[in-house]
Amino acid sequence: MTYVEHYPANQLSHFIDKIWYCKADNLTATSLTIPLPNHELVFNFSESFKIKKAGDSSFAMENPLAWINGLQSKPYFSYSKGKHEMLGVLFKVNGLKAFLKYHSSDFSDNFINANIVFGQSLQTLIQQIQNAGLIADKITLIETFLLKNITLYNSPPYLTHSLSRISETLIAKGEIADICNGQSISNKALIGAFKKFVGVSPVKYSHLLSINKSLHLLSKEPKQSFTKLAYSLNFYDQSHFINLFKSVTSLTPSQYSNLVTNNQIDKTSPNFILIQG
Numbered sequence: 001m002t003y004v005e006h007y008p009a010n011q012l013s014h015f016i017d018k019i020w021y022c023k024a025d026n027l028t029a030t031s032l033t034i035p036l037p038n039h040e041l042v043f044n045f046s047e048s049f050k051i052k053k054a055g056d057s058s059f060a061m062e063n064p065l066a067w068i069n070g071l072q073s074k075p076y077f078s079y080s081k082g083k084h085e086m087l088g089v090l091f092k093v094n095g096l097k098a099f100l101k102y103h104s105s106d107f108s109d110n111f112i113n114a115n116i117v118f119g120q121s122l123q124t125l126i127q128q129i130q131n132a133g134l135i136a137d138k139i140t141l142i143e144t145f146l147l148k149n150i151t152l153y154n155s156p157p158y159l160t161h162s163l164s165r166i167s168e169t170l171i172a173k174g175e176i177a178d179i180c181n182g183q184s185i186s187n188k189a190l191i192g193a194f195k196k197f198v199g200v201s202p203v204k205y206s207h208l209l210s211i212n213k214s215l216h217l218l219s220k221e222p223k224q225s226f227t228k229l230a231y232s233l234n235f236y237d238q239s240h241f242i243n244l245f246k247s248v249t250s251l252t253p254s255q256y257s258n259l260v261t262n263n264q265i266d267k268t269s270p271n272f273i274l275i276q277g
Contacts, residue, residue: 001027001084006139012146015095015153019142020088021135027084029277034215034249035072036271037208039096039107039199041089041114042067043129043142047082051111054250065126066114068096070107071199071208075250077275087129087138089146093163093205094197098153099146104199118149158183159193166202170210172234176202210234211248212271214241215256219270222257229253 001024008016017038027046032054043066051061053076060076061067097104100117115122125145132138162179169175179202180187194202210233217229230241245253259265264274 002135004135004139008143010143010147011150012143015092015098015150016146017090017092017095019139020090021138022084022086024084026082027080027277028082029080030275031078031080031277032075032250032273032275033078034075034211034271034273035208036090037071037093037198037205037212039071039091039104040069041091041096042069043087043126045085045130046080047084048080049084049086050079052077052079060111064111064113066122068107068112068114068117070110070112071104071204073109073204074248080277087142089142094155094159096199097155097197099149099151101151103196105195108199121145121149155197156193158185158190159197162190162194162202163198166206167209170213170234171203171206173236175206207244207248211245214245214253215249215270218253218257219260219265219267222260226253 001022004021006019006021007013008019044064046063049063050059052059053072054074094104096107102117106112122145125141128141129138132141158179161183165175165179176187176190180190183190191201194200194205198205200208214229214233217232218224226241227238230238233241235241235244242253245251245256249256251259256265259273260267260270266272266274
């Protein structure tokens with residue numbers, strides 16, 4: 001499999017974490033993806049690719065060309081078979097809003113057809129990507145498209161501060177109230193800004209961030225004490241950590257650690273679990 005990551009160095013770097021590309025001549029795999037605290041724009045040129053949310057009986061998408069992954073509240077399965085080629089744009093936490101007139105919460109718990117969002121211009125981009133032979137050319141086409149689609153972006157100044165504080169303290173008790181008091185804003189105003197620019201409430205965002213940080217730590221040291229891990233992430237106790245971990249990932253920390261030990265976890269992307277393939 002060919003896998004490439006590109007980190008924009010232009011204006012896009014304010015809104016995008018990375019652009020990635022992967023290709024395999026023949027891939028048969030089932031994987032489980034644990035929710036990220038980021039939106040993602042994905043292009044698919046694979047022979048067969050399907051997505052199903054954990055616990056659902058029907059597929060959420062079958063062979064889509066392009067879609068936006070909203071912030072999810074539960075993991076989802078993806079099924080690949082045959083020729084595989086995909087590109088993705090992983091946005092910064094509040095980066096998606098810079099390209100769309102919609103509120104980020106409109107995408108929560110959804111996989112949205114990107115043609116609906118970007119219109120005919122995206123269909124032209126898809127055709128250009130398909131015709132481009134070099135990976136670098138495909139990535140340049142995406143960058144050019146996104147640069148043309150940057151909208152007027154005016155997030156409230158307290159949002160950046162709030163995101164930084166939550167990243168540092170995670171789910172520390174009373175932190176949201178302290179942020180509101182420190183910035184002289186109401187809880188309602190903070191929630192409204194998060195839903196508009198991030199996609200979920202401050203508490204929901206802190207939960208996703210905490211669990212994803214725990215995945216990175218467990219992928220590096222799967223045998224560590226869950227109690228110590230819980231306290232290092234500012235959970236009230238181990239039980240609270242385990243319950244939230246299972247609600248977001250559908251796994252217990254022990255089950256996830258076993259998957260790490262069995263080399264089913266990509267340590268560079270620990271929210272991605274290879275189930276079969």
